[in-house]
Amino acid sequence: MHRSPPRLAPSDVTEGTFSPYSPYNTSLYEEYDYTIDDVEGALPDGLRGTLYRNGPGKLDAGGQQLGHLFDGDGMLSMFVMSDGTVRFRNRYVRTKHYEKSLASKGAPYRALGTMRPGGILANALRLPANVANTGVVMHAGKLLALWEGGRPTRIHPDTLDTLGAHDFDGGLKWLGAFSAHPKWDFATGDMFNFGLAMFPTPKLICYRVDRTGRLHRLGHVPLPRPMFNHDVGLTHHHMVFVIPPLVFPLRRSLEAGIGVRNFIDAIDFDATRGTMIALVPRDGGRSRILHTDPSLHLHLSNAYEDGEDTVVELVDYHSSWQELNGQLSLVPTLAQTATMPYGGQLTRLRITPSGHVSREPITDLYGEFPMLNVKTMASQNRYTYLSAALGGNIYPNAVAKIDNTTGKETVYRLPDGHLPHEAIFAAHPDGVDEDDGWLLVPVIDGVENIASLIILDAKDIEAGPVYQGRLRHHLPLTFHGCYTPRVAAPA
Numbered sequence: 001m002h003r004s005p006p007r008l009a010p011s012d013v014t015e016g017t018f019s020p021y022s023p024y025n026t027s028l029y030e031e032y033d034y035t036i037d038d039v040e041g042a043l044p045d046g047l048r049g050t051l052y053r054n055g056p057g058k059l060d061a062g063g064q065q066l067g068h069l070f071d072g073d074g075m076l077s078m079f080v081m082s083d084g085t086v087r088f089r090n091r092y093v094r095t096k097h098y099e100k101s102l103a104s105k106g107a108p109y110r111a112l113g114t115m116r117p118g119g120i121l122a123n124a125l126r127l128p129a130n131v132a133n134t135g136v137v138m139h140a141g142k143l144l145a146l147w148e149g150g151r152p153t154r155i156h157p158d159t160l161d162t163l164g165a166h167d168f169d170g171g172l173k174w175l176g177a178f179s180a181h182p183k184w185d186f187a188t189g190d191m192f193n194f195g196l197a198m199f200p201t202p203k204l205i206c207y208r209v210d211r212t213g214r215l216h217r218l219g220h221v222p223l224p225r226p227m228f229n230h231d232v233g234l235t236h237h238h239m240v241f242v243i244p245p246l247v248f249p250l251r252r253s254l255e256a257g258i259g260v261r262n263f264i265d266a267i268d269f270d271a272t273r274g275t276m277i278a279l280v281p282r283d284g285g286r287s288r289i290l291h292t293d294p295s296l297h298l299h300l301s302n303a304y305e306d307g308e309d310t311v312v313e314l315v316d317y318h319s320s321w322q323e324l325n326g327q328l329s330l331v332p333t334l335a336q337t338a339t340m341p342y343g344g345q346l347t348r349l350r351i352t353p354s355g356h357v358s359r360e361p362i363t364d365l366y367g368e369f370p371m372l373n374v375k376t377m378a379s380q381n382r383y384t385y386l387s388a389a390l391g392g393n394i395y396p397n398a399v400a401k402i403d404n405t406t407g408k409e410t411v412y413r414l415p416d417g418h419l420p421h422e423a424i425f426a427a428h429p430d431g432v433d434e435d436d437g438w439l440l441v442p443v444i445d446g447v448e449n450i451a452s453l454i455i456l457d458a459k460d461i462e463a464g465p466v467y468q469g470r471l472r473h474h475l476p477l478t479f480h481g482c483y484t485p486r487v488a489a490p491a
Contacts (some may be wrong), residue, residue, distance in 0.1 A: 055133060
């Protein structure tokens, strides 16, 4: 059954507990294609290109409510900006899960946080389906939808049509795990990424994809036990992993394998094991393994070398895994436990040649989805942008710009009841300064149940949007996106 987005009072998205039925978590079943005509302001001169977004657009399967945001079918959106106008289009990734869910009774496959109907016999020894819902990247002329448990899905950059699984000419073996958080060296044009493998032994497999799209395996990081790692950093010399102690205890793993519990519920935060740091040489040499105090995070902002030290900046959560997972759950009893503030605090880790790891907060703001001018990736960047929550809110309600040098915080507070997605930085084609460009931010209006695209001048986000284009419908949460100066040409 299709559920219409709920109309909310502004207080519903600023107080209380996290709701599994918020505008973030409400399906959009329709696919659209139109030029946005409800506009305030104007598209900035010099902004020509395409913003792509990916996220879980459909949160039920065969009439069954899914159990977790990570399980929703991947829906790609694009905003094509040229000649003073913005054209919107969305299309679902035609995965096996999506196609079969349109006609099945209940979920057709197991997912990370959702079980198939039918009990143990329907779930035992079955791996989660690739729903292609987490990230989207453009590299070597190919647009790829990413889901970290399997192969990328190639997408037509103009039409958003699904072209099929992409394994880099056989370079990705077996399940072909390829994370949703690759990093780039803009000096070389190389993309770096990893895949989490659990069998036959747990490890992180490291990859470099050159500017022609050819995949090179750099080696792997052996893990002491099955663990979950979501992101990676990149410096001029290393891939940098900061691996929180999110582990799969043996009993829970066995229970997940035989279909007694779902895979997400098998994860536990074991503080006694601390946080593992791995520095993997980009030339494929031997990894350096370090250990430090336990911490919980999902996303890294940047990594770089500062003299002989390696610096990593990430969003550090000051909460439990149970509360964080509750925010991501679509199960009401779990979501009601999520009373923590949205996101975490941007934090800097410094790793010395002797192996000492120090930690300092960069800001006391709470936020998530850190973004930067990607041309500064792997180098020390001055500015980081966050989807932020002011006042300890459980939902984001602002976009923040953090000066990593001075600590200055600049904030654009959204109107009450409005929730931002991740902000993507689009560089000015003639820009000189690091913050010469714009922030492209899809926003949900939880009161009117519609979405909009706002554009902020990155030099002065406090001034508010220079452009706001209202869509004709709501837009569920999109996890990650990318911007390219290439102007898509939808058919």
